[in-house]
Amino acid sequence: MKPHLTPRAIVAELDKYVIGQDEAKRAVAIAIRNRWRRQQLPVELRDEVTPKNIIMIGPTGVGKTEIARRLANLVNAPFLKVDASKYTEVGYVGRDVESMIRDLAEVAVNQANAEERVTVEEKAREHAEERLLDLLLPERPTPSQRPEPAEGEAAEEATEQQYERARERFRRLLRDGKLEDRRVELTLPERSMPSVEIFTSAGVEQMGFDFQNLFERMMPTRHVTRTMTIAEARDAIAQEEAEKLIDREKVRVTALERVQNSGIVFIDEIDKIAVAERKNYGPDVSREGVQRDLLPIVEGSTVVTRHGMVRTDHILFIAAGAFTVAKPTDLIPEFQGRFPIRVELKSLGEADFVRILTEPENALTKQYAALLGTEEVSIEFTRDAVEAIAAIAALINQRAQNIGARRLHTVMEKLLEDISFNAPEQRGRRITVDGQMVHDTLKSIVEDEDLSRYIL
Numbered sequence: 001m002k003p004h005l006t007p008r009a010i011v012a013e014l015d016k017y018v019i020g021q022d023e024a025k026r027a028v029a030i031a032i033r034n035r036w037r038r039q040q041l042p043v044e045l046r047d048e049v050t051p052k053n054i055i056m057i058g059p060t061g062v063g064k065t066e067i068a069r070r071l072a073n074l075v076n077a078p079f080l081k082v083d084a085s086k087y088t089e090v091g092y093v094g095r096d097v098e099s100m101i102r103d104l105a106e107v108a109v110n111q112a113n114a115e116e117r118v119t120v121e122e123k124a125r126e127h128a129e130e131r132l133l134d135l136l137l138p139e140r141p142t143p144s145q146r147p148e149p150a151e152g153e154a155a156e157e158a159t160e161q162q163y164e165r166a167r168e169r170f171r172r173l174l175r176d177g178k179l180e181d182r183r184v185e186l187t188l189p190e191r192s193m194p195s196v197e198i199f200t201s202a203g204v205e206q207m208g209f210d211f212q213n214l215f216e217r218m219m220p221t222r223h224v225t226r227t228m229t230i231a232e233a234r235d236a237i238a239q240e241e242a243e244k245l246i247d248r249e250k251v252r253v254t255a256l257e258r259v260q261n262s263g264i265v266f267i268d269e270i271d272k273i274a275v276a277e278r279k280n281y282g283p284d285v286s287r288e289g290v291q292r293d294l295l296p297i298v299e300g301s302t303v304v305t306r307h308g309m310v311r312t313d314h315i316l317f318i319a320a321g322a323f324t325v326a327k328p329t330d331l332i333p334e335f336q337g338r339f340p341i342r343v344e345l346k347s348l349g350e351a352d353f354v355r356i357l358t359e360p361e362n363a364l365t366k367q368y369a370a371l372l373g374t375e376e377v378s379i380e381f382t383r384d385a386v387e388a389i390a391a392i393a394a395l396i397n398q399r400a401q402n403i404g405a406r407r408l409h410t411v412m413e414k415l416l417e418d419i420s421f422n423a424p425e426q427r428g429r430r431i432t433v434d435g436q437m438v439h440d441t442l443k444s445i446v447e448d449e450d451l452s453r454y455i456l
Contacts, residue, residue, distance in 0.1 A: 121242060
């Protein structure tokens with residue numbers, strides 16, 4: 001994490017994408033800054049400082065997931081979003097909670113692998129260029145093809161120089177893009193994985209064995225020959241060369257270190273495993289069991305992954321739920337204690353919707369303008385149009401289920417349905433969406449309460 005990312009700076013970055021919810025933004029900003037502070041401590045004290053996990057409480061569509069996702073992108077941390085409802089207690093059919101750490105490790109490895117690929121990309125391109133020249137030119141003269149010794153070394157040197165001149169000439173043509181459509185035959189490796197079914201009560205992911213790597217080592221590498229253009233071959237060869245240049249051990253070590261010190265796990269639907277009235281039978285037993293299984297993961301334990309052992313002591317866990325039926329206090333006390341920070345996200349109203357439609361860098365109005373711009377159709381939303389869209393979205397949320405800002409997607413899609421459909425035939429057209437157009441387009445649907453429940 002970079003030192004300049006102070007809590008105030010983090011909140012300012014989140015403000016670019018998420019409207020309101022200042023309390024939640026402050027909580028996650030402090031949690032992230034504390035990670036940087038921990039790294040500045042002496043080693044003996046560093047391990048004692050653990051992250052303060054957070055529970056976000058609020059209805060759907062208010063920005064819980066978006067805050068966590070944008071935060072992870074901001075600090076370049078491995079991030080995984082999971083639903084608590086898909087996990088089951090050990091002994092039941094379903095995924096065990098340790099699989100979330102294995103998945104997080106995979107995310108970190110892919111992230112580190114992509115970064116390493118960028119560092120070797122230039123060298124891989126150079127290697128690809130040399131291999132393309134080998135495909136385009138006949139083989140370099142071998143000793144048997146060279147002139148007889150009696151003809152002297154001068155003739156042999158002239159042949160070598162002639163070959164190098166031809167190679168440089170083709171190199172210039174390649175770099176100028178004049179050979180992009182020429183077709184060449186390229187031999188590439190192809191790994192074929194055998195179809196193997198393994199029957200266990202726990203599932204393959206819990207067996208602690210990396211069958212994929214085992215089969216990759218056992219099975220010989222097959223090669224296939226394909227005909228493709230130079231442009232396609234360049235990318236294929238560069239990718240193959242990059243794979244050879246990447247230091248796998250470095251990627252693994254970097255990924256594991258990043259998971260353990262920077263990883264963020266966002267557990268959504270946490271209220272679905274809360275038990276309002278505890279029983280000794282039925283699905284509630286498994287729900288409470290999931291909470292108990294999560295305890296050691298959240299508190300700190302070691303999980304075996306295909307890339308190595310991962311300690312979860314310093315992974316930040318952010319849980320979220322609507323808690324419309326259950327309450328946070330319905331979680332078992334030990335689980336509540338592992339999430340000491342609670343923040344409540346407020347429901348969004350008409351004024352919030354107006355801001356959401358105009359202020360963020362990825363505002364819906366900007367997205368639709370960019371999408372239609374690809375068809376050379378210019379669209380502009382007036383202020384009264386934005387206010388009308390926000391008012392309709394707020395009204396439908398009151399009438400039906402409150403799905404927060406997601407209602408804006410529904411309203412916008414219905415509003416612009418005809419424009420989007422006819423856009424290819426209306427190139428060069430300028431469209432102004434005003435309040436009157438919004439009301440005229442959506443009036444019949446909004447006035448019919450039954451119809452609006454199904455369409456909006």
